[in-house]
Amino acid sequence: MHSIILDSVHKVFRPTGLFFPRRDKTETYALQGISLNISRGEVFALLGPNGSGKSTTLKLISTVLLPDRGAVLVNGADTRHQAPRVRQQVGFALASERSFFSRLTVRENLDFFATLENVPRGERGDCIQSVLSDVQLELHAGKQFMKLSSGLQQRMGIARALVKKPRVLLLDEPTRSLDPASAEHLWSLVRQLASTGITILIATHNFAEAVSVSDRTGILEKGRLRATRQTMGITAEQLRAQYMELTGEWEAAPWPEEVPA
Amino acid sequence: MILEKVLAVLKKDFLTAVRYRNGLLLNAFAPAGQLVMFYYLARSVGPQFRPEGMPYFTFLLVGTGFYTFLLTGMHSFFRSIQESQQTGTLEVLMTTSTPASVLLWLSVISVFASGLLQLALYIGGGFVLFRPALQVNVAGCVAVFFLSLLIVVSIGMIAAGLQVAIHKGSAALWLLGSTAWIISGTLFPVAALPRPMQILAGLLPLTHSLSGMRLALGSGPTSALIREIELLAMFSVMLVPASLWFFSWTVGRARQFGTLSHY
Numbered sequence: 001m002h003s004i005i006l007d008s009v010h011k012v013f014r015p016t017g018l019f020f021p022r023r024d025k026t027e028t029y030a031l032q033g034i035s036l037n038i039s040r041g042e043v044f045a046l047l048g049p050n051g052s053g054k055s056t057t058l059k060l061i062s063t064v065l066l067p068d069r070g071a072v073l074v075n076g077a078d079t080r081h082q083a084p085r086v087r088q089q090v091g092f093a094l095a096s097e098r099s100f101f102s103r104l105t106v107r108e109n110l111d112f113f114a115t116l117e118n119v120p121r122g123e124r125g126d127c128i129q130s131v132l133s134d135v136q137l138e139l140h141a142g143k144q145f146m147k148l149s150s151g152l153q154q155r156m157g158i159a160r161a162l163v164k165k166p167r168v169l170l171l172d173e174p175t176r177s178l179d180p181a182s183a184e185h186l187w188s189l190v191r192q193l194a195s196t197g198i199t200i201l202i203a204t205h206n207f208a209e210a211v212s213v214s215d216r217t218g219i220l221e222k223g224r225l226r227a228t229r230q231t232m233g234i235t236a237e238q239l240r241a242q243y244m245e246l247t248g249e250w251e252a253a254p255w256p257e258e259v260p261a
Numbered sequence: 262m263i264l265e266k267v268l269a270v271l272k273k274d275f276l277t278a279v280r281y282r283n284g285l286l287l288n289a290f291a292p293a294g295q296l297v298m299f300y301y302l303a304r305s306v307g308p309q310f311r312p313e314g315m316p317y318f319t320f321l322l323v324g325t326g327f328y329t330f331l332l333t334g335m336h337s338f339f340r341s342i343q344e345s346q347q348t349g350t351l352e353v354l355m356t357t358s359t360p361a362s363v364l365l366w367l368s369v370i371s372v373f374a375s376g377l378l379q380l381a382l383y384i385g386g387g388f389v390l391f392r393p394a395l396q397v398n399v400a401g402c403v404a405v406f407f408l409s410l411l412i413v414v415s416i417g418m419i420a421a422g423l424q425v426a427i428h429k430g431s432a433a434l435w436l437l438g439s440t441a442w443i444i445s446g447t448l449f450p451v452a453a454l455p456r457p458m459q460i461l462a463g464l465l466p467l468t469h470s471l472s473g474m475r476l477a478l479g480s481g482p483t484s485a486l487i488r489e490i491e492l493l494a495m496f497s498v499m500l501v502p503a504s505l506w507f508f509s510w511t512v513g514r515a516r517q518f519g520t521l522s523h524y
Contacts, residue, residue: 099349
């Protein structure tokens with residue numbers, strides 16, 4: 001049973017004007033006919049250079065964006081026609097860490113979003129405590145969001161995505177601001193969540209992350225899915241070599257991240 | 262569940278407001294200063310000036326108090342969207358299980374609640390301190406207030422839609438707000454304006470809101486009050502469905518073009 005289906009999805013960003021036609025006619029082809037099936041409980045990592053379409057793919061699955069052509073289905077629900085059903089199932093942790101109310105504490109922020117996500121009042125306290133523990137934020141629960149470091153803010157984004165108990169979890173560069181120990185902890189959390197049947201899609205630049213947590217990896221380049229492969233048994237270095245070959249990024253810097261493999 | 266969401270929003274906004282202590286203090290004292298200013302302005306103009314048959318102080322009190330409430334409500338929708346865009350919460354909020362239009366309504370509840378409280382304190386304070394004479398038509402007041410609320414909510418939703426679509430809802434509201442401040446009868450009667458401006462004022466719903474509220478509070482002729490209520494009802498019937506459609510259309514368009522978080 002496929003949890004996420006992308007069927008020939010195209011997404012083009014066009015400059016638009018409401019009242020006046022735009023002179024700038026440049027179109028950005030973010031996704032060009034992507035097809036991808038991800039099974040229930042699978043962890044899938046999307047790799048690709050900046051602007052390759054990773055975040056666009058996640059936004060299409062979360063209903064923030066609508067496809068121009070093709071269809072995106074989440075557990076059978078079409079993101080275009082059944083957006084409320086999709087939203088009930090999808091937790092999305094954005095790469096941006098600023099999307100919280102800065103003067104509220106960690107717990108108050110999570111309580112607010114849990115209410116919007118229809119988490120029953122009786123379960124909310126336990127649920128928040130549980131996700132705070134999952135992302136190791138219990139000690140910071142009483143701090144205002146603006147006083148958190150960027151790494152802690154990023155963990156809070158993940159906590160928010162988990163608070164609704166999603167069936168599909170979308171993580172956009174989840175370890176970008178995390179220290180190595182926190183990154184390792186997050187990877188083990190991702191594996192644990194997947195074992196409970198949650199489908200997880202991670203957009204990342206981190207090869208070590210991709211081989212550590214994912215069952216399969218897909219490589220995006222210029223809006224096209226160039227390859228997908230099983231991750232088991234391959235090293236980060238092998239994955240990197242394949243990525244470089246496919247994307248032509250031979251001139252790339254040495255090893256781009258220092259997180260533990 | 263919707264009541265829980267309302268309470269969650271009120272709690273969030275209350276906690277945010279009290280944690281900006283200086284702003285809270287200034288907001289509390291600003292209306293008091295304005296009341297004193299209007300009192301002395303009315304005294305310097307003299308008791309013989311009775312616009313629309315009421316003392317000038319009462320005229321100013323009702324006009325500015327009600328106008329400020331309506332304008333604040335109107336701005337709240339646009340500000341809610343703009344703040345969500347700037348803080349990055351808009352895209353996240355749009356992926357929650359709460360529909361976009363419900364989120365927008367929830368986000369302005371606190372503004373209307375605090376605006377109502379300020380209006381009550383402002384007008385109440387004015388009456389307690391300076392004791393102007395009033396003969397209140399309660400049913401008329403409620404009707405004018407309710408219809409005016411529907412109208413400002415509709416205009417606010419159109420401004421929020423413009424903010425989503427062209428990222429400049431503020432320009433439309435500034436134009437409307439500044440025009441209405443001058444010609445809708447906030448500080449001086451519409452009858453004092455040149456004829457073309459009077460016609461323009463008649464096309465603004467805010468003019469009828471202020472006129473209706475003054476008639477209801479100053480016990481003006483019932484026929485004139487009913488006429489203002491009819492006009493406000495007509496504006497509401499046109500604006501409410503149009504604003505709902507426009508906001509949904511702009512959000513759908515932004516999701517298609519990927520411009521939801523642009524500002």
